[in-house]
Amino acid sequence: MSTSHGYYIPHRATWPVLATAGLVCMAVGFANHLNGSPSGMNIMMMGLAFFIVMVAGWFTLQATESESGTYNTQVGISFRMGMMWFIFSEVMFFAVFFGTLWYTRNLSVPWLGGEGTGAATKELLWPDYEAGWPTNGPKHLGGKLVDGKPSGEFEPMGAFGLPLLNTLLLLSSGVTVTWAHHGLLAKNRDQLIKGLIATVTLGLLFVLCQATEYHEAYTEMGLQLGSGIYGSTFFMLTGFHGFHVCVGAIILSVVLFRSWKGHFKPENHFAFEGAAWYWHFVDVVWLGLFIFVYLI
């Protein structure tokens, strides 16, 4: 129904509770998988499939309602506030891992090496450990395989090469998505679609480069999740970022599909704006990564 000043209040929603069921199924399946149950992965995949179908259903409903003019400006503001604070929560999520990187690199690793109040720590635990960064810890965890066993030797990831290329890719994708937005505002659908195609393509190229980098790290450089704190922070930060790029690319693809179907008007295109904000957020996180993980 709609209130007198046009506020839209939906009355029933089957999608949210079903999407929740999908998520729970994923969580239970993954947990069982980690506990060594052979059926765990299947349950998780089932949950994932369920979740995807449900989210698709939910968003199709929202898109249909939006295009039929059900929403007004006030609803649009609610959506935007929702997206804004969702992105803020994501910022805090990444802050945890950036904070972890800062803390281990500047505090706990030097303490293990005897700095500050860590003299006794060094003496009692690992007197031979030379603290520095990058490090895989006093026990030299992980590393290149020698005779099938980890040797404790690894190479850190350099900043120039693929990471620099990736920076350029993501930065240009930020430009193309803005160009697409200008197209939308100017009712230039051709520019909108081209801009979005370029953005999604750049995003996919980024993921491809990242995959290549990971492959190299694992097979040639001895750099793995298990390579001590350097490997842990490296893969956790870049991994969660890569996941967010994938999600962003999927969202933008949906927006691209909708643009091609003729959706969005200069005054009503929340989905586009939300996707663009999310994409810029992913961009900014990458800049942080490039500086703090790769460069410094």
Add this chain to the structure above:
Amino acid sequence: MSAVVAEHDKHHDHSHDDHDHGPAKGILRWIITTNHKDIGTLYLVFALVMFFVGGTMALVIRAELFEPGLQFVEPQFFNSMTTMHALVMVFGAVMPGFVGLANWMIPMMIGAPDMALPRMNNMSFWMLVAGILLLASTLFMEGGAPASGWTLYPPLVLQTGKALPFAVFSVHLLGISSIMGAINIIATIFNMRAPGMTLMRMPMFVWTWVITAFLLVAVMPVFAGAVTMLLTDKFFETSFFDAAGGGDPVLYQHIFWFFGHPEVYIMILPTFGVASTIIPVFARKPLFGYSSMVYATAAIAFLSFIVWAHHMFTVGMPIVGELYFMYATMLIAIPTAVKVFNWTATMWKGSMTLETPMLFSIAFVALFTLGGFTGLMMSIAPSDLQYHDTYFIVAHFHYTLVPASVFMLMAAGYYWLPKWTGNMYNEKVGQLHFWLSAISVNILFFPQHFLGLAGMPRRIPDYNVQFADWNMISSIGGFIFGISQLLFLYIVIDTIRGGTGIKATNEVWDGAVQYGGGGTVGLEWTLPSPPPYHTFTEAPVVVPIEYEH
């Protein structure tokens, strides 16, 4: 007006859904509802159920501690009980209780037709249920439920059996639920207020909730990140909390408490909001120092982000860190005192009546102050070395949670039940419930101060005989308190089914319209009791109240 109505009708000519106005039939109404009142009810019922589940766990703990020696449960299970009791009470009872109040009351208090994002509202409730079910399922797993305490510190928590990934994912689901709920509250308050309901005229309950919602959005992802690292440390060979790989278990404590300290304020700020709403009504005076209440709430919220390591004075920190966190923590006493003085000043020379909600509120002001003072004692780092991880801290935080958060949830229940159901509750039983609760809660927790100061550690199933007497008294208090709560359950059910037979008026409480809002009339008290399924489908125009000074 006529133009507006015409537009309204036109919309419905195009609507093909005949059931558009009312709720769905049967059980489906509750599953697929997007109505803020229905979802509020769901949250409140769920919180009440979890209050009894968590309470039963507490009684297992108190039964085991009734005497020295091991009587009823294995030590491992005892530790699971302390862990699960905390997690269930925090994430299953107190937080959902206040979210339920927010859902029911915020739209009605600010003159909005519903929450800003009703579908997401439905999802946040079901995610909460899913998260708690996942958590509860760990009780039946090989290796038992997590037994590391609710803080889930590594390396201890990494020894959990099959329950670990379930507990981690449960935290993720609860986190998503809370974030969605909080975003919804922010969007509702900033975007849905009726004309005239300016920010500085909002009821204090709304103010405290918007600030709480910011805390939630900021810190729930932090907890999610921390437990994610526990998961990868356990299953994916990372070494975030393992010194052998260059990590640090203390890092977990920093991250956890960066979440954990704001988290405890997430449970107390809405409590303050309820108190600031109820006390003026029963004192028949406007809230003393409204704007200072708003600023004090914001100050407490800000400070909550910069004091986290006062939970870690004993883990080993540079002395500069200890000093900084000590002084920063002491600062919190200032805005908190502002609030306590304001509540007292509101009651000063008021025409007070002592119905059950007011009794609980007065007990809250007194007993929360006590819990606050013990907090001040523990903020002093050198003293805290003595109190840390003893029953003193158990007494401290239970004083800030039980006679504060839980009491104010009860007070809110008594205050708004007549509005929600249209029936008056049984005042005599309510008063009995209050006096039993208020006396037994002190028998339960006050002796724990002595136990802690004498050196009894927390989270142990057995203890030295020197602690026997106070433990026995505490357990007796615990059982009286626990059983008294059945009166509340009785009252809720009885009131829903008709109560005393007296129908509630719109205003319910004498003075609620005038003093039950912030700078305007208490909007919810202008609506019928019970309010219709949809309220304020046309935004009311709200005029400020001018008070004579």
